[in-house]
Amino acid sequence: MNIIVCMKWTPDTSEADLTVSAAAKDIKKDDLDFDMNDWDRFAIEEAAQIKEKVGGKVTVVSLAPEESEDMLRECLARGADEAFQIWSDQMEGGDGYATASVLSQFIKGRPHDLILTGTLAEDDGAGQLGGMLAAMLDIPSATLVSRIEIKGQKASFVRELEGGLYESMEMDLPCLIAVATGLNEPRFVSIRAVRKVTSIEIPNVGIDEIGIDAGKVGQSGARVEIEQVSLPPEGEGAEIIKGKPEEAAARLAEILKEKGAIG
Amino acid sequence: MNILKPADAPILGAPAPAIAFIILFLSVAFFCYVMFRRLDVLRKAAPDPRFSDIPTRLLRALMYGFGQWRQPRYLGAGILHILLFAGFMILSLRSLTLIGRGFSPTFHIPFLTGSVGFAYESLKDYTVIVVLIVCLIAIVRRAVFHPKRYDHPGTAGHEYEAYVILGLVSALMITDMIHDGSAYRASGVCGEYHWFPAAAFASVFMPSNDPATLNFLHVGGYWAHILFFFGLLNYLPISKHFHVITAIPNVFFSNLNKGTIKPVKYGAVDWMELDQCGVSDLTGFTWKHILDFYSCADCGRCSDNCPANTVGRALSPKMISVKARDYAYEHFPIFDKNSKDPAHEKRLVGDIITEQEIWACTTCGACEAECPILIEYIDKIVDMRRYLTDRGEVPQSLQKPLQQIKKRGNAYGAMKSKRAAWTKDLEEFQVHTLAEGEHSDLLFFVDSCGSFDPRIQEITKSFARIMARNKLDFAILGQEENDSGNEVRRLGEEGLFEQVSGRNIEAFKARNFEEIVAFDPHAFNAIKNDYPEPFKVIHSSQLIYRLLSHGVMSLNGEYLGDRMVTYHDPCYLGRHNGIYEEPRRALKSIPGIRYQEMDRSFSRSFCCSGGGLLLWYENEEEKERMGERRVKMAMEIGAQVIVTACPFCLINIEDAIKTTGNEGKIEVIDLVELIDRSTS
Ligand code: SF4
Numbered sequence: 005m006n007i008i009v010c011m012k013w014t015p016d017t018s019e020a021d022l023t024v025s026a027a028a029k030d031i032k033k034d035d036l037d038f039d040m041n042d043w044d045r046f047a048i049e050e051a052a053q054i055k056e057k058v059g060g061k062v063t064v065v066s067l068a069p070e071e072s073e074d075m076l077r078e079c080l081a082r083g084a085d086e087a088f089q090i091w092s093d094q095m096e097g098g099d100g101y102a103t104a105s106v107l108s109q110f111i112k113g114r115p116h117d118l119i120l121t122g123t124l125a126e127d128d129g130a131g132q133l134g135g136m137l138a139a140m141l142d143i144p145s146a147t148l149v150s151r152i153e154i155k156g157q158k159a160s161f162v163r164e165l166e167g168g169l170y171e172s173m174e175m176d177l178p179c180l181i182a183v184a185t186g187l188n189e190p191r192f193v194s195i196r197a198v199r200k201v202t203s204i205e206i207p208n209v210g211i212d213e214i215g216i217d218a219g220k221v222g223q224s225g226a227r228v229e230i231e232q233v234s235l236p237p238e239g240e241g242a243e244i245i246k247g248k249p250e251e252a253a254a255r256l257a258e259i260l261k262e263k264g265a266i267g
Numbered sequence: 268m269n270i271l272k273p274a275d276a277p278i279l280g281a282p283a284p285a286i287a288f289i290i291l292f293l294s295v296a297f298f299c300y301v302m303f304r305r306l307d308v309l310r311k312a313a314p315d316p317r318f319s320d321i322p323t324r325l326l327r328a329l330m331y332g333f334g335q336w337r338q339p340r341y342l343g344a345g346i347l348h349i350l351l352f353a354g355f356m357i358l359s360l361r362s363l364t365l366i367g368r369g370f371s372p373t374f375h376i377p378f379l380t381g382s383v384g385f386a387y388e389s390l391k392d393y394t395v396i397v398v399l400i401v402c403l404i405a406i407v408r409r410a411v412f413h414p415k416r417y418d419h420p421g422t423a424g425h426e427y428e429a430y431v432i433l434g435l436v437s438a439l440m441i442t443d444m445i446h447d448g449s450a451y452r453a454s455g456v457c458g459e460y461h462w463f464p465a466a467a468f469a470s471v472f473m474p475s476n477d478p479a480t481l482n483f484l485h486v487g488g489y490w491a492h493i494l495f496f497f498g499l500l501n502y503l504p505i506s507k508h509f510h511v512i513t514a515i516p517n518v519f520f521s522n523l524n525k526g527t528i529k530p531v532k533y534g535a536v537d538w539m540e541l542d543q544c545g546v547s548d549l550t551g552f553t554w555k556h557i558l559d560f561y562s563c564a565d566c567g568r569c570s571d572n573c574p575a576n577t578v579g580r581a582l583s584p585k586m587i588s589v590k591a592r593d594y595a596y597e598h599f600p601i602f603d604k605n606s607k608d609p610a611h612e613k614r615l616v617g618d619i620i621t622e623q624e625i626w627a628c629t630t631c632g633a634c635e636a637e638c639p640i641l642i643e644y645i646d647k648i649v650d651m652r653r654y655l656t657d658r659g660e661v662p663q664s665l666q667k668p669l670q671q672i673k674k675r676g677n678a679y680g681a682m683k684s685k686r687a688a689w690t691k692d693l694e695e696f697q698v699h700t701l702a703e704g705e706h707s708d709l710l711f712f713v714d715s716c717g718s719f720d721p722r723i724q725e726i727t728k729s730f731a732r733i734m735a736r737n738k739l740d741f742a743i744l745g746q747e748e749n750d751s752g753n754e755v756r757r758l759g760e761e762g763l764f765e766q767v768s769g770r771n772i773e774a775f776k777a778r779n780f781e782e783i784v785a786f787d788p789h790a791f792n793a794i795k796n797d798y799p800e801p802f803k804v805i806h807s808s809q810l811i812y813r814l815l816s817h818g819v820m821s822l823n824g825e826y827l828g829d830r831m832v833t834y835h836d837p838c839y840l841g842r843h844n845g846i847y848e849e850p851r852r853a854l855k856s857i858p859g860i861r862y863q864e865m866d867r868s869f870s871r872s873f874c875c876s877g878g879g880l881l882l883w884y885e886n887e888e889e890k891e892r893m894g895e896r897r898v899k900m901a902m903e904i905g906a907q908v909i910v911t912a913c914p915f916c917l918i919n920i921e922d923a924i925k926t927t928g929n930e931g932k933i934e935v936i937d938l939v940e941l942i943d944r945s946t947s
């Protein structure tokens with residue numbers, strides 16, 4: 005069983021004051037901390053658990069600059085056997101399509117029975133990669149998967165639908181599964197666990213090693229162009245309530261009353 | 268008549284001394300063999316250096332062992348136990364004498380002859396009566412009143428052990444009375460009954476002119492006594508009553524380093540390189556910890572005081588000892604038996620002691636403060652957590668804050684650069700951030716909670732105000748400060764603890780200061796007891812008390828008015844560091860304060876549910892929050908203000924006041940805030 009997990013390196017925007025960059029095509033990322041995309045954390049955990057059950061090899065791969073090594077090392081500590089970091093400067097500014105092109109080119113050359121990734125990424129939330137990557141590899145795929153079981157040459161899985169419905173399905177291997185959060189309980193990675201895998205080398209793979217045309221990666225390989233990124237306007241009726249908690253609470257109650265939300 | 272002496276009465280034709288010898292030899296041999304098997308397990312266990320500071324250890328053995336110092340914390344049971352223990356001490360000489368009398372009818376312990384011997388015989392007779400009465404009371408107490416703390420939830424068949432032992436002790440007393448009573452009756456000196464009440468009482472039931480019966484009772488009582496005696500001796504190491512033998516050594520070897528956590532493995536050069544980190548099996552514990560398991564008397568005082576147990580979490584500290592001892596007896600039996608298939612074996616850590624139990628502990632130390640024989644729990648629980656953490660099995664609710672500490676040095680996930688943002692709210696004065704090489708008298712260690720939690724920032728600002736108003740030269744570390752690591756360590760993530768504490772230590776060493784001061788007892792504790800380098804650190808309550816006792820600060824009672832005040836002892840200030848008096852004295856210097864202690868105060872304080880990272884911990888089993896229980900305790904004594912000296916106690920209790928619907932009726936406030944508001 006060869007499992008390949010695709011990881012994304014995303015900025016942590018939870019506690020940051022977001023600002024839009026000068027060209028208004030992106031947010032300013034210089035001051036942001038980057039970390040593993042939370043959805044992918046469930047994908048690598050699932051891979052590790054499948055390996056524990058049926059054996060095999062887990063490979064993680066990420067298209068991200070050098071600083072992402074911490075994330076890849078953490079994946080090794082979570083149970084991956086090998087990790088590859090794909091980056092060339094030309095890859096800057098790509099979209100889901102460009103990323104899928106690179107990853108598919110990389111994966112084509114190696115054995116793969118199951119490809120796992122998170123359904124969405126925390127930053128752009130586009131949810132494109134899984135489907136496009138599967139199409140390029142010509143294998144079946146599913147998204148928002150909340151349970152996976154490998155039965156011989158098939159993967160049976162459950163998808164969570166709106167309204168609390170579950171859908172059970174089966175696909176032939178090789179296939180791609182984009183997981184939902186919560187399909188497992190990701191393990192904790194201690195400092196010692198990371199230290200244990202420090203000796204594993206994480207190869208850096210560029211366009212040449214992958215054998216992909218520079219025109220297909222990064223901005224030049226992208227099919228989507230971002231016109232503008234902006235912060236939500238302070239809409240009319242939106243009011244930031246200032247003051248001490250008691251005053252703020254009183255004001256809030258007043259507004260709710262005014263609008264008829266409370267009697 | 269002259270009564271027949273046991274040593275002179277052959278048994279089935281065999282001379283009595285020969286029989287006495289056989290019994291003595293077999294019993295002692297079996298006892299030694301059992302003890303060898305039991306202690307052999309300690310030899311297989313992890314190392315633990317417990318031979319330092321012998322004078323202190325001897326003092327402890329004297330005080331807690333022979334002096335039974337903690338017994339009266341439970342007054343009734345404690346008095347019974349003290350009487351029983353004293354009885355054992357006194358009667359041990361009697362037992363030796365009786366064993367000797369199997370060999371020679373006139374055997375005496377040297378010194379116990381003449382009038383001293385007479386006095387001892389008389390004392391012994393009184394003791395026999397007292398011990399018998401104590402045993403009867405204990406049996407009735409157990410059988411009729413079923414004190415809850417004696418239960419063994421989840422494991423069967425332990426209750427009867429107490430009856431066996433009480434029965435054996437009673438039988439010893441009764442056979443002694445029969446033995447002596449028959450001689451008393453035969454001698455006919457009835458005037459001495461007030462010297463020998465037990466013998467005299469027993470003789471009432473015996474015929475006066477029937478030498479055959481009296482001889483039979485005297486000799487029969489003797490041998491029965493001897494058999495019960497050796498029966499009891501050999502029953503001890505196979506039951507929970509092992510404590511009769513191990514308790515005093517256990518107290519002697521008790522932990523002298525309060526407030527800190529043991530290293531991952533004593534003697535390991537680099538614990539990170541060990542095959543395994545933490546404890547997964549019996550022999551992974553240290554020998555002293557296994558001695559603890561042997562020594563537990565199942566009295567249940569620990570669990571009775573454990574806040575986790577009180578609110579319905581899966582944890583009962585006593586049951587950790589009981590289950591581990593059962594496991595030890597089963598897996599290291601007295602006679603080897605075919606071992607079971609290891610694949611179907613239940614694991615000690617994970618199956619028998621469950622993950623729920625292991626994570627439910629707040630490390631409050633109530634159990635350790637209560638145990639009469641100083642059994643330790645926190646180190647064991649942390650050792651088991653280390654094992655789980657190393658395997659990645661950390662509750663989901665704790666993973667995120669731990670990861671945040673790893674990434675940003677605080678569990679709040681806040682940007683490092685915002686660590687000193689609270690200082691901007693202070694208009695009256697500026698808080699200086701100490702640069703490398705600079706000097707200030709006091710280094711104020713704010714810790715993550717004081718830096719980022721909006722409610723706790725209020726305490727931070729109050730404390731800064733107090734220091735500024737009193738013209739103290741203080742400064743902060745600002746961005747260079749990291750989480751203290753107190754809970755990181757106690758959750759078993761030693762590597763991360765080393766990382767954050769190492770950064771703080773570096774920052775401390777690069778600056779000059781006289782003392783570190785912290786208002787968070789958890790940070791105070793970590794710096795004081797956990798950090799490998801010695802730094803002088805004081806708690807805010809100590810600084811406040813110092814200011815008050817030097818007369819530089821004066822207080823007024825306006826803020827409190829005539830409200831009734833009580834003080835909640837934070838675990839990491841009180842139990843772990845013995846600071847009980849300074850906060851109380853500071854409080855009592857507020858003019859006109861009305862003050863009342865809660866029942867559970869000082870070393871019996873009731874944990875609010877834990878500080879630091881435990882604020883994030885979600886427990887599904889508990890029926891009530893610990894803080895809610897605490898609020899009720901305060902309301903019961905009519906308190907209107909709960910003063911505490913720990914930001915986490917404040918948060919937990921403040922929440923509990925809301926969830927119990929007591930807003931407006933009772934308020935919780937940190938000592939620092941109260942002093943700030945009461946300064947004129
Ligand atoms: S430290 Fe506190 S919570 Fe933990 S077992 Fe002891 S009493 Fe219970």
Ligand code: SF4
Nearest residue numbers: 563564566567569638
């Ligand atoms: S650990 Fe101590 S307090 Fe708890 S049951 Fe055992 S002897 Fe009693």
